Amino acid sequence: MKKTSYKSITLITAPGKGMAIAEQLFKKGLSMVDLHHARGCFAGGPTRKNGAPIESEQEIITCVVSAEDSNDIFGLVFDLGGLNQPNGGFMYMQSLMTSTQAVLPREKEKTT
Amino acid sequence: MSRRNLIVLTDVVLITCIVQRGLADTIVKAAREAGAQGATVYFARGTGVRERLGLLGVAVEVEKEVINVVVASDQVDYVFDRMYLAGKLDTPGMGFIYCSNLEKAATYISPALIEKLQAQSNSDSEQTEQSSAA
Structure with missing residues (x-):
């Protein structure tokens, strides 16, 4: 297995934006993109009487990219979001110890 | 097209806490009181210690909540401790918590805050120059 350093980029965004961003990332050639939902709160947001924050729905997009492309893709995700x-x-972006690199069949055909 | 203004935050840490379903709200409240700016919570299904605790593994909920909190690195110990205590994570089977370093983070920062920080850093550098000259 080829050893390359990878980074993971995570975007927490408003509901409804995630799928469009994921599709844009696919078009840019990223094949390792994950989208899931969560509930979230933020500073200055509404709270309940007991002080617990009132949380709203969020979408979380995580993609794994090679270290050399990571800064460009970080900027791209920033713009898309x-x-x-x-x-x-x-x-946010964090370093990964190791990762597999998934290549979609269509991309494989193009490279061979 | 909007003007691109990418301000990157460094020295940030991600705290991840995995607990039984229903306990996340208490922990998020504690994290916010300790100074965390926000949190995200999502559901998961976990296994591991559950089978070893209690009768037929019913003592530990199989459904989990995963809490992600991003904090500044100078706050991380305090927020971590508060979350640990709020979740009673010293009790076996309650869950676990860990921190991971983030390379950088980005979000919208208001121009007023940027100006304020720039003015502060300028005054700090002036003070340093004056003290070194003296």
């Missing part, structure tokens, strides 16, 4: 606008969401 609209994080330069208020309530755009939050994103």
